[in-house]
Amino acid sequence: MRPDLAPEHVRPLTPDETFRFSCHPGVACFTDCCRQLDLALTPYDALRLSKHLGLTPSTFLDQYVLVEQPEDLGFPQVFLGMVDDGHASCPFVTASGCSVYADRPSACRTYPLGRGAFTTPDGKRHEMHVLLTEPHCKGFNQGTPQDISAWQKDQDLALYNAMNDELLAVLQHPRLKEGHQPEAREVEIFLSLYTLDTFRNLLLDATIALPISVTDSERQQLATDDLALLRLGIRWLNHVLSQH
Numbered sequence: 417m418r419p420d421l422a423p424e425h426v427r428p429l430t431p432d433e434t435f436r437f438s439c440h441p442g443v444a445c446f447t448d449c450c451r452q453l454d455l456a457l458t459p460y461d462a463l464r465l466s467k468h469l470g471l472t473p474s475t476f477l478d479q480y481v482l483v484e485q486p487e488d489l490g491f492p493q494v495f496l497g498m499v500d501d502g503h504a505s506c507p508f509v510t511a512s513g514c515s516v517y518a519d520r521p522s523a524c525r526t527y528p529l530g531r532g533a534f535t536t537p538d539g540k541r542h543e544m545h546v547l548l549t550e551p552h553c554k555g556f557n558q559g560t561p562q563d564i565s566a567w568q569k570d571q572d573l574a575l576y577n578a579m580n581d582e583l584l585a586v587l588q589h590p591r592l593k594e595g596h597q598p599e600a601r602e603v604e605i606f607l608s609l610y611t612l613d614t615f616r617n618l619l620l621d622a623t624i625a626l627p628i629s630v631t632d633s634e635r636q637q638l639a640t641d642d643l644a645l646l647r648l649g650i651r652w653l654n655h656v657l658s659q660h
């Protein structure tokens with residue numbers, strides 16, 4: 417999670433390997449890793465955090481998020497803005513820990529693992545993991561041995577990974593790999609995945625002809641179902657990228 421992560425602190429982890437790790441208020445470094453970090457947010461992260469805070473996704477984006485355009489090709493990157501307190505602290509860290517723990521972002525849940533996922537041409541989804549053994553983290557060699565699957569279950573990662581993997585189909589779209597730079601309209605749809613309230617209003621406007629088929633009952637579901645709305649937005653963006 418920290419920008420100064422060195423290669424020697426990254427070790428591939430196989431599914432049957434176990435590791436011991438426990439983060440709790442008793443560790444000397446408690447909450448240290450919630451400062452001076454680059455914390456990328458996925459649309460599902462933003463949705464969960466905005467709900468936790470009782471904000472619309474658009475307001476959450478305005479108040480908490482930095483959007484950066486990478487120098488290389490691709491969609492903008494979305495980061496949680498850190499507080500200017502001399503430590504670049506996460507806005508949600510407190511002396512007693514994470515104040516949004518139930519809805520903390522994917523990266524916070526996944527740590528000390530790092531996860532990569534990709535889809536092969538036969539449509540199968542694959543994932544890889546690494547163990548991030550950063551020297552500042554004192555949580556290693558504590559607790560009982562556990563494998564990747566047990567850690568994901570403990571951290572309630574299933575839905576986070578599923579939603580983030582749906583987005584990967586866009587981020588790993590063949591056209592982007594061929595060097596296509598997202599056009600303004602594509603960037604607009606991508607960022608609308610982070611502002612589902614305004615996206616919903618757009619979609620519910622029955623006068624707008626959507627470029628993908630959406631039944632009347634689906635339109636009704638979109639009025640209240642955030643996951644269905646996010647999935648539709650991802651499907652739409654995939655469709656637009658595949659048009660050329």
Ligand code: SF4
Pocket residue numbers: 449450451455506507508509510513514515516517520521524
């Ligand atoms: S969201 Fe919570 S766990 Fe993640 S960096 Fe912020 S305070 Fe730490």
Ligand code: SF4
Pocket residue numbers: 438439440443445446447448449450527552553554555556
């Ligand atoms: S550095 Fe490691 S042990 Fe310390 S608070 Fe962060 S995750 Fe927990």
